[in-house]
Structures are given as C-alpha cells and as structure tokens.
Amino acid sequence: MPPPSPPDAFLKGFRALVKKGKRFLVASHLRPDGDAYGSTLALALALRKAGKTAVAWNPDGMIARFAWLPGARGFGGPALPQGRWDARIILDTASRDRVGKLPLESHPASPIVNVDHHGSNPGFGDLVWVDAARAACGEMVLAIIRGARLPFDREIASCLFVALSTDTGSFRFSNTRAATLRAAADLLDAGVNLGEISRMIWENEPARRVGFLREILRTARFAEGGKVGLLWIKPEAYARSGARPEDSEGVIGCIREVAGVIVALAFEEAPKEGIVRVSFRSKTPRLDVSRIARQFGGGGHAAAAGAR
Incomplete structure (x- = not known):
C-alpha cells in the first residue's frame, strides 16, 4: 500500500x-x-x-x-x-x-x-x-x-x-x-x-562518546518523586571527553529511559551564543511538552520539543 x-x-x-x-x-x-x-x-x-x-x-x-x-x-x-x-x-x-x-x-x-x-x-x-x-x-x-x-x-x-x-x-x-x-x-x-x-x-558510536556520556550522567537529577529526570550538558564535558557537538544527539534518552520518569529535560549551555538550549521529552500523551517549549520561544512535537 x-x-x-x-x-x-x-x-x-x-x-x-x-x-x-x-x-x-x-x-x-x-x-x-x-x-x-x-x-x-x-x-x-x-x-x-x-x-x-x-x-x-x-x-x-x-x-x-x-x-x-x-x-x-x-x-x-x-x-x-x-x-x-x-x-x-x-x-x-x-x-x-x-x-x-x-x-x-x-x-x-x-x-x-x-x-x-x-x-x-x-x-x-x-x-x-x-x-x-x-x-x-x-x-x-x-x-x-x-x-x-x-x-x-x-x-x-x-x-x-x-x-x-x-x-x-x-x-x-x-x-x-x-x-x-x-x-x-x-x-x-x-x-x-x-x-x-x-x-x-x-551501533556505530565513536569511542569518545563513552567518556562524554560519563560526564553527562554525573549531572543526572530526579524530581517530583522520580517523575522528572534532568541532565546538564556543560562545555567542560566536551573538553574533558574530546566530544564534538553532534555527540550530544540523543543523550536525553539516557534519562528518559529510566523507569518512573515521565518527563525528561536536558539543558545544554552555549556560552559563546549566550544561551541555554533545553530539550524536552514526554513519555505520556497527557503531557504535551511542545506547549512548554513554546512558552520559551521554542516548539516541536507533543512528545519531543526544544527551546533556547
């Protein structure tokens, strides 16, 4: 068809x-x-x-x-x-x-x-x-x-x-x-x-991403009884691991996949641009994260959105 x-x-x-x-x-x-x-x-x-x-x-x-x-x-x-x-x-x-x-x-x-x-x-x-x-x-x-x-x-x-x-x-x-x-x-x-x-x-990740994930996972935090998972991506994580900007793609999944987490957020600092990028992920249709992203000038989908 x-x-x-x-x-x-x-x-x-x-x-x-x-x-x-x-x-x-x-x-x-x-x-x-x-x-x-x-x-x-x-x-x-x-x-x-x-x-x-x-x-x-x-x-x-x-x-x-x-x-x-x-x-x-x-x-x-x-x-x-x-x-x-x-x-x-x-x-x-x-x-x-x-x-x-x-x-x-x-x-x-x-x-x-x-x-x-x-x-x-x-x-x-x-x-x-x-x-x-x-x-x-x-x-x-x-x-x-x-x-x-x-x-x-x-x-x-x-x-x-x-x-x-x-x-x-x-x-x-x-x-x-x-x-x-x-x-x-x-x-x-x-x-x-x-x-x-x-x-x-x-199944084709560069070895440097392992070190990058190690740096990122150290920042993991949970709130609201484990329903909200948060990660911070700081410039030092790139410097210490030798990672590149594209290595951050998908890292929010590490916190999204934790049992009990309904909403995941990843904050990435971009000092040269003077901004913080925020990625949102939702595991339930009851929470449309694009509505949250739009409040900060961003957008996206109900289950995946971003803002800066």
Whole structure:
C-alpha cells in the first residue's frame, strides 16, 4: 500500500516547480538529526536523478555520524553555493530562524517550499505542507517523491529509512503509526538493508562518546518523586571527553529511559551564543511538552520539543 498522498494543491504546485525549474536548494534545520539529513539527501537525490541540479545543504554541514549516507559526499554547508535557485525547499524545520539566514536571503525572488511535521510550524513559505500526524519528515518526502513521480531507488530509500528510524527511536516511540510502518515497508521493498542501516545508526558510536556520556550522567537529577529526570550538558564535558557537538544527539534518552520518569529535560549551555538550549521529552500523551517549549520561544512535537 503506497503512503498517503500530499494535499492535491501542494502536489500540483510541487510538480509545476519541478517541471519548470532546473536548480533547487534542499535545506533543513540547525543542529540536524537523522530525519533532517535523510530527508534532504533523499529529495536532492531524487531531483538529481530526474535531471535537475539539486544541492542538499545545512548550516552545520555534514557530520561524521551520517557521512556514510548516499549523496553525503556532495552535501553542502556552511557556505552556500552561489547562483540562482528556482526553488528553495526547506524540510523538517519548525520555524524560519531554525534554517539560518543564508537560504532565506539567497535569491529571495525564488519560492520557498515548506515541508514539515512539527505542529508548531507557522506555515511560512509559498508552497506549504505541514502535517503533525507524520512521524518524520522523511515519511512526507517519500509521499512527495511518489506523488510527483520522481525517480526512486535503493539509495533514496536508504536515506528515507534513516529519517524514519531516527525520528521514531527505531519505531519504538508513540509517534509510530500504521502509516509509518507501511512507509518503512515500502522502503524495504526498494532494497533497504535493514540490518546494515540499523547497525550504522544505532551501533556505530565513536569511542569518545563513552567518556562524554560519563560526564553527562554525573549531572543526572530526579524530581517530583522520580517523575522528572534532568541532565546538564556543560562545555567542560566536551573538553574533558574530546566530544564534538553532534555527540550530544540523543543523550536525553539516557534519562528518559529510566523507569518512573515521565518527563525528561536536558539543558545544554552555549556560552559563546549566550544561551541555554533545553530539550524536552514526554513519555505520556497527557503531557504535551511542545506547549512548554513554546512558552520559551521554542516548539516541536507533543512528545519531543526544544527551546533556547
């Protein structure tokens, strides 16, 4: 069974852009995760295989954890390639400021396509599809590729599988729905090697991250009778362990997975920026952490959100 199609008006507009355009920028949010990387690479690959020029780009560039993905070698950032874009496609980005200024200021006359699954997304852009019911933006990109009849092969499917797997915690989180598993089955039918990709995602951590986790777990605290778990990520943790910023991805899971914890919070100090980033995770549908994040200018999903 194919994934549910995008809205007719969106799909019609997207097909028109692809038919008319030749050069596309495909970008995603700051501090990208597997969904951001997988979605941008997949759509850029599909456009290239359709004979278009497409650049997958992120303000933070490519990180080692996902450098093995198909198309990663040509991934752009932080510098933005010069030239005119026929469309700027922004994926998995809850607000304009989360993608940085460069893609928004580059050739401002070209349309912005906004595809996202964050319910807090205000709907910026000229062609918009926001669907908070989707587990990952990669699920939406699959539907776009299918609906727009773009090329689809094992390379593209592998990128999209990473998007789905990382945003659902390997299909463990409550955002996993029947449509998500149907999309995953579609990707497996396209030749995705489940064992190999799962190993690269979940069993491929650098040794330095062990020392980083040791530093972070020393800060663990519990409140409200163990229902709230908290972690602090300080600059010294990076210095002492030799870790890199991308090594903090997913560390909140260490406190979220503790029995009895309903809400997990991770605070990361960023002295150079003069801010503290806060990640929120909820294990119950009764508590929507995106509502808390929005009070601090952030956003996200009911079960996973962030602010700074």
